[in-house]
Amino acid sequence: MDKFMQSAIEEARKGLAEGGIPIGSVLVKDGEIVGRGHNMRVQEGDPMAHAEISCLKNAGRIGSYKDTVLYSTLMPCYLCAGAAVQFGIRKVIVGESENFHGAPEFMREHGIEVLDLGLEECKEMMGRFIRDRPELWYEDIGK
Amino acid sequence: MDKFMQSAIEEARKGLAEGGIPIGSVLVKDGEIVGRGHNMRVQEGDPMAHAEISCLKNAGRIGSYKDTVLYSTLMPCYLCAGAAVQFGIRKVIVGESENFHGAPEFMREHGIEVLDLGLEECKEMMGRFIRDRPELWYEDIGK
Numbered sequence: 001m002d003k004f005m006q007s008a009i010e011e012a013r014k015g016l017a018e019g020g021i022p023i024g025s026v027l028v029k030d031g032e033i034v035g036r037g038h039n040m041r042v043q044e045g046d047p048m049a050h051a052e053i054s055c056l057k058n059a060g061r062i063g064s065y066k067d068t069v070l071y072s073t074l075m076p077c078y079l080c081a082g083a084a085v086q087f088g089i090r091k092v093i094v095g096e097s098e099n100f101h102g103a104p105e106f107m108r109e110h111g112i113e114v115l116d117l118g119l120e121e122c123k124e125m126m127g128r129f130i131r132d133r134p135e136l137w138y139e140d141i142g143k
Numbered sequence: 144m145d146k147f148m149q150s151a152i153e154e155a156r157k158g159l160a161e162g163g164i165p166i167g168s169v170l171v172k173d174g175e176i177v178g179r180g181h182n183m184r185v186q187e188g189d190p191m192a193h194a195e196i197s198c199l200k201n202a203g204r205i206g207s208y209k210d211t212v213l214y215s216t217l218m219p220c221y222l223c224a225g226a227a228v229q230f231g232i233r234k235v236i237v238g239e240s241e242n243f244h245g246a247p248e249f250m251r252e253h254g255i256e257v258l259d260l261g262l263e264e265c266k267e268m269m270g271r272f273i274r275d276r277p278e279l280w281y282e283d284i285g286k
Contacts (some may be wrong), residue, residue, distance in 0.1 A: 011189045041204070048200045048226065061184070065285060078253075082225020082246075083191065087285035101247075103225075110221075142208060142230035 001029070004028050005095060005117060011038040011051065013124060018043050022129050023056035023142055025072040026043040027062075034068070035059025043138055050140070052080035065089045070114030073122045075114075077141055085110040095122030099130055100141065146259060150237060151214045154181040154194065155268060161186050164283055167214040168198035170205075170250050176200025177211070183284055193283070199230070216265045218245030218257075218282055226273045228253040238265030243271055243284065245280050277279035 004026055015038035027035040037054030039082075040046055049057075052072050052142025070076075075097035076084065078102045084092055084107060091113045097104065104114045130137045147169055153170035154167025158181035169193050170178040180197030183189055192200075205211075208230040213219075219227065227235055227250055236258045247257045273280045276279060 040217050045203050046200050047202075048196050048202055055192050059190075060172075061190055061282065063282070078225040078229040079222070080220040080225070082228075084222070085225075087190070088223040104207050139204065139206070143251070 001119070002071075002093070002117070004033065004069070004071045005073075005093065005119070007033060007036060008051075008073050008095065008126075009121060011036055011055075012083050012122075015039050015043075015051070016125070016129070020091045021133075021136060022125050023051040023072065025051040025070065027055050027059045028071065029062065029067055030071045036063055039140065042136070047140075048079070048081050050077065052076055053083060056083055069093060071095055074100055075116065076107070077103060078103045078106065081107045084112055091115070093117065095119045096126065099126040100122050145214075145236070145260070145267070147176065147212070147214045148216075148236065148262070150176060151194075151216050151238065152264060154179055154198075155181060155216045155265075158186075158194070159180050159268070159272070164276075164279060165268050166194040166215065166217050168194040168213065170198050170202045171212045172205065172210055177205055182283065185279070187256075190283075191222070193220065195219055196226060199226055199266050202251065212236060216276070217243055217269055218247060220250065221246045224250045227255055236260065238262045239269065240271040241266050242265070263278065 006025040012022040014024035014084040020042040022039040040049035069091040071097040081103035151167040155165040159165035163185040164182040183192035191234040224246035
């Protein structure tokens with residue numbers, strides 16, 4: 001498997017071990033991970049700390065995003081897709097979108113290349129979490 | 144002036160006094176401020192800490208956003224508009240959009256009522272900041 005997606009999955013598993021929502025993300029620039037993070041809603045009581053937002057926060061002030069690729073274990077929602085659009089990220093690679101449709105059309109309309117790897121490992125991890133903790137999941141996506 | 148917008152402006156001025164980007168935001172639910180914040184890019188080195196994101200973070204896990212109104216001194220960008228869309232905020236009131244067009248069409252397409260007050264006080268504060276610190280401003284919007 002793509003080693004960067006593997007790192008995003010590791011982030012998701014860290015979040016799960018902390019009692020959080022298992023979504024992980026890494027930001028890659030010039031072939032190197034410059035930021036990584038996972039959903040921190042539960043851990044920090046922060047509803048904005050989606051995996052991709054945590055990852056981009058942890059990457060810090062890196063300047064231009066035009067040569068970056070954002071990895072996420074799950075298709076980004078409008079919040080995270082909005083970050084990608086606003087900061088000019090050109091490529092987003094996701095683990096799956098079966099458990100959550102997210103906002104791929106919105107990203108594509110803004111010229112972002114969106115690749116969905118459809119990984120069983122991601123589908124299984126997220127699917128199980130949604131079955132186990134539906135209230136937490138629906139809170140996280142504002143439903 | 145609208146007292147909630149006045150609070151958002153106070154937040155923006157706090158940010159400016161801290162050496163940051165002068166954009167402020169408050170979240171109102173049932174006629175009361177439940178969250179407030181300002182842009183923290185400089186103060187925390189966090190590129191995701193736009194005013195509206197800081198405000199929503201500070202509001203914490205409030206449950207449903209359907210009866211909330213988000214105030215901002217400046218028209219939200221795609222990141223912050225994405226948050227409003229994802230979490231089901233129904234109304235966004237902004238101080239101005241002359242210094243930054245932002246993403247009002249995107250919010251309106253998703254059923255959000257967007258009100259632009261066109262306030263001179265907001266235009267002047269943001270306009271002066273952009274003239275004084277253009278590099279910081281363009282970094283903040285990913286340009």
